[in-house]
Amino acid sequence: MPKVLTEAQIERFWRDGCVFPVRIMSEAQALEIRAKLEAFEAETGGPLKGALRHKSHLLFTWLAELVRAGPMLDAIEDLYGPNLLCWTTNFFIKETHNPAFVSWHQDSTYWGLDKPDVVTAWVALTPSNKGNGAMEFIPGTHNKDQIPHRDTFDKHNLLTRGQEVAVEVDQSQAVRIDLEPGEISLHHVRLVHGSPPNPSNDRRIGFAIRYIPTTVAQVAGEDSATLVRGEDTHHHFELEPRPARDMDPEFVALHERIAERNAQILYRGTEVKSYDDPKALRAS
Ligand SMILES: O=C(O)CCC(=O)C(=O)O
Numbered sequence: 335m336p337k338v339l340t341e342a343q344i345e346r347f348w349r350d351g352c353v354f355p356v357r358i359m360s361e362a363q364a365l366e367i368r369a370k371l372e373a374f375e376a377e378t379g380g381p382l383k384g385a386l387r388h389k390s391h392l393l394f395t396w397l398a399e400l401v402r403a404g405p406m407l408d409a410i411e412d413l414y415g416p417n418l419l420c421w422t423t424n425f426f427i428k429e430t431h432n433p434a435f436v437s438w439h440q441d442s443t444y445w446g447l448d449k450p451d452v453v454t455a456w457v458a459l460t461p462s463n464k465g466n467g468a469m470e471f472i473p474g475t476h477n478k479d480q481i482p483h484r485d486t487f488d489k490h491n492l493l494t495r496g497q498e499v500a501v502e503v504d505q506s507q508a509v510r511i512d513l514e515p516g517e518i519s520l521h522h523v524r525l526v527h528g529s530p531p532n533p534s535n536d537r538r539i540g541f542a543i544r545y546i547p548t549t550v551a552q553v554a555g556e557d558s559a560t561l562v563r564g565e566d567t568h569h570h571f572e573l574e575p576r577p578a579r580d581m582d583p584e585f586v587a588l589h590e591r592i593a594e595r596n597a598q599i600l601y602r603g604t605e606v607k608s609y610d611d612p613k614a615l616r617a618s
Contacts, residue, residue, distance in 0.1 A: 351476030354519030417564035446554025
């Protein structure tokens with residue numbers, strides 16, 4: 335008996351590679367998280383940049399809480415069972431009237447994970463729709479194997495290498511993921527997806543949480559993850575602690591070390607060595 339998703343939603347996930355919308359908190363709670371992000375940005379002089387956009391749940395208590403939110407984990411458990419790790423998190427922020435976009439890609443391309451048992455919960459912290467560059471996907475493409483990608487390092491592309499699928503995408507099949515704050519979409523790691531720029535007067539903010547069952551291993555280097563539910567009897571990842579206060583210097587140092595190591599996995603085979611490398615810095 336599923337905990338949160340209906341049988342129809344579970345079937346849709348495995349058939350299409352994506353299911354949405356799933357509400358995991360109220361709109362007010364989502365806007366509170368946005369306000370906390372923007373208070374930090376105001377204090378530090380501008381939009382969150384570089385490594386701070388990745389694994390941010392190790393830096394901020396309100397994101398540490400979000401990755402452990404009961405309704406979210408119930409939905410993930412409905413797909414991948416009770417022993418779950420949060421492998422990473424990534425902010426996808428599109429500023430107002432900004433050319434930043436996400437090319438058509440499969441998440442699995444450079445992550446180094448040994449099997450495609452990975453699901454992203456993309457949490458809307460603002461509305462995400464036709465007017466502000468919502469994510470789109472091509473249903474059923476998660477059933478394909480790994481598709482070859484080419485790196486573009488396009489400065490407006492929000493992906494690490496600006497990678498895009500090296501085959502023609504039938505865009506007439508694309509489905510747009512409209513979400514309201516507090517809703518999530520769940521997408522499979524092999525799903526072909528992307529998103530256009532945000533021409534609107536407000537930011538579009540999504541927080542992508544990548545969950546894996548504890549059976550998944552990293553094969554491209556040393557790696558860590560956060561145990562968010564159940565137990566880990568596989569020990570494929572160093573387990574990460576939970577921050578008790580925002581930007582705790584101990585956690586800032588730990589995050590720096592983890593982000594550096596993570597970047598080496600994601601940028602392997604290129605000249606880029608860290609998220610803060612000018613070549614790695616994306617549109618905003
Ligand atoms: O935020 C977007 O528009 C794209 C996000 C994405 O590619 C992902 O979460 O895997």
